[in-house]
Amino acid sequence: MKSLSFIIIILLLLYTGGEVNTQNNPQKPNFILIVADDLGYADLSMHGSKQIPTPNIDALASGGISFTNGYVSAPVCSPSRAGLLTGKNQVRFGYDNNLGGNQPGFDSDFLGLPLSETTLANRLNELGYVTGLVGKWHLGNEPHFHPLKRGFDEFWGYTGGGHDYFTSEPGGKGYKSPIECSYKTPQPITYITDDKGDECVSFIQRHKNEPFFLYAAFNAPHAPMQATEADLKLFDHIKDEKRRKYCAMVHRLDINVGRIIKTLREEDLAENTLVAFISDNGGPVDSNASINAPLNGQKGILLEGGIRVPYILNWPGKLEAGKVVDDPVLSLDLFPTFVEAAGGYISEKDDLDGVNLIPYLTGEVTKKPHETMNWRFTISAAIRDGDWKLVRIPDRLPMLYNLAEDVSEQNDVALKHLERTKSMLKELGRWDVRLPHPLFLEGSVWKSHQLDLYDDEYPLAQPD
Numbered sequence: 001m002k003s004l005s006f007i008i009i010i011l012l013l014l015y016t017g018g019e020v021n022t023q024n025n026p027q028k029p030n031f032i033l034i035v036a037d038d039l040g041y042a043d044l045s046m047h048g049s050k051q052i053p054t055p056n057i058d059a060l061a062s063g064g065i066s067f068t069n070g071y072v073s074a075p076v077c078s079p080s081r082a083g084l085l086t087g088k089n090q091v092r093f094g095y096d097n098n099l100g101g102n103q104p105g106f107d108s109d110f111l112g113l114p115l116s117e118t119t120l121a122n123r124l125n126e127l128g129y130v131t132g133l134v135g136k137w138h139l140g141n142e143p144h145f146h147p148l149k150r151g152f153d154e155f156w157g158y159t160g161g162g163h164d165y166f167t168s169e170p171g172g173k174g175y176k177s178p179i180e181c182s183y184k185t186p187q188p189i190t191y192i193t194d195d196k197g198d199e200c201v202s203f204i205q206r207h208k209n210e211p212f213f214l215y216a217a218f219n220a221p222h223a224p225m226q227a228t229e230a231d232l233k234l235f236d237h238i239k240d241e242k243r244r245k246y247c248a249m250v251h252r253l254d255i256n257v258g259r260i261i262k263t264l265r266e267e268d269l270a271e272n273t274l275v276a277f278i279s280d281n282g283g284p285v286d287s288n289a290s291i292n293a294p295l296n297g298q299k300g301i302l303l304e305g306g307i308r309v310p311y312i313l314n315w316p317g318k319l320e321a322g323k324v325v326d327d328p329v330l331s332l333d334l335f336p337t338f339v340e341a342a343g344g345y346i347s348e349k350d351d352l353d354g355v356n357l358i359p360y361l362t363g364e365v366t367k368k369p370h371e372t373m374n375w376r377f378t379i380s381a382a383i384r385d386g387d388w389k390l391v392r393i394p395d396r397l398p399m400l401y402n403l404a405e406d407v408s409e410q411n412d413v414a415l416k417h418l419e420r421t422k423s424m425l426k427e428l429g430r431w432d433v434r435l436p437h438p439l440f441l442e443g444s445v446w447k448s449h450q451l452d453l454y455d456d457e458y459p460l461a462q463p464d
Helices: 001-024 057-060 077-086 119-124 192-206 229-234 240-268 331-343 360-363 419-431 445-454
Strands: 028-034 064-069 130-136 155-159 212-217 273-281 311-314 323-325 373-375 380-385 388-392 399-402
Touching: 028 077, 028 331, 057 240, 057 273, 077 119, 077 331, 119 130, 119 212, 119 331, 130 192, 155 192, 192 212, 192 240, 229 240, 240 273, 240 360, 240 399, 273 331, 331 373, 373 419, 380 419, 388 419, 399 419
Parallel strands: 028 212, 028 273, 064 323, 130 155, 130 212
Antiparallel strands: 064 311, 273 311, 373 380, 380 388, 388 399
C-alpha cells in the first residue's frame, strides 16, 4: 500500500513538472508588435507609394495577411495605444483625449493608463512570457504608470510622446529626455530608429530560448522631422524638403523592420513568431507631409485618413501567405489574438471590444469580426455599420458615407438616406451617453484645430 502511494506521489510530481515545463516551453509562439508612429496609409509601396520603397514591410504582408480595412480606436497616439494594449475601446475607461499637460480641475494621478486596466504585457507575463518594450510609451509619466509596472519586464525608451532622433540630454525634457533602460546603461543615441532596431535585435537574441513578447514602438515618422544625410540623398529628387525628410524616415523604419525579421530567421524563430505591424493613427498631413491617399482626412479626426491604417499579421505556416482581407478589423483585436494564441483564455469577464482574429482568418468562423464599430475622440464621434459610416462633429449636420462606393468620403449622402442617418445617429448617441467622463483633457486649442481639419483638402492620389 505504501509503495502504491509512493508511485502516485511520483506520478503527481511528474505531472506537475510537465505543466510547469509546458508553461515555459520555447515552442509556445513568440509575439512581436511593431507600431509605426504617424505613418501615412499611402506611404508604403504595398499601398501604391511611388516615392517610398518599403520592401521589408511589403514582405511581411506578402508572407502573411494584410487588411485593407484595418482600424485603430483613436486618431492620435496616446488613446490609440491605450486601446491597443488593453483590447478595449479606451473611451470606455475615460481615455478620450491625447496625453499632454494636466488641465485645471483634473488630478494628475489619473494622467495615464488607468491602473484598473490589464495590459497585453500583463496577460502574456502571466502565461510565462518575458515581455519587453523598446521605444515610445506615451501612457503616463508618473511612476505608477511606468511600463515596468504595467507588465513589461524590460524597457528601453522614453515615457513621453516623442523624441529627438539624434540626441538626448541629462535632465532633458520632452524630445530631449534621457533614454531609460532597465537592463543596462543606455548607449548614446546615434539615430534613434537604428538604436531601437539594435535593441529589438538584442531582445530577440537574449530571449530566443524562452517565449517572448516584444513591443517595438518606433517613433518614425513622427516629428521632429529628422533624417540621416545618407538617407536624404536617396530622396534628393523630391523637391519638398519636409516630404524628402519624411520619405527618408520611412525608409529607415523599413530597414529596421527588416532587421527584426532577419534576426528571427537567423535564430530559427520565424516559423514560431506571430508578427503584427500597424501605425498608431493616420498620417498628420499638415505636419509631417505624409499622404493617406485615397483616404480623406488625417491624424486628429475621424475621417478614414485618421483611423484607417496599414495592418499586417505574419505567422509563417499558421496564416495564409499573401492573403488580403477586406473585412474591417481593429487594433483592439491584437490583444485577444495574442493571448489566445499563447494558450490563454478570453472570457466575458475580460469585457474586451477586440476579438481573436485567428478563427476568422483560418475559416473556422465565417462571419465578419465586426459588424459595427464606434469611435469617439474629443469633439468627434463616428460609427461604421457594414459599408456605411456616419461622422458627427459640433458645427454641422452629421455626415454619412458609403465606403464601398466612396472610400475617399467625398459624397456626403446623409440627406439622401435620412432614415439610415437617423438610425445610425441614434445608435451612436446611445453608445456615447453611456461612456464615462474623461479622466483628463488636453488643451482646448486642440479642439478648434481638429474642427478646422475637417475642412482642409487632402491629397487623394499618389504623387509620382
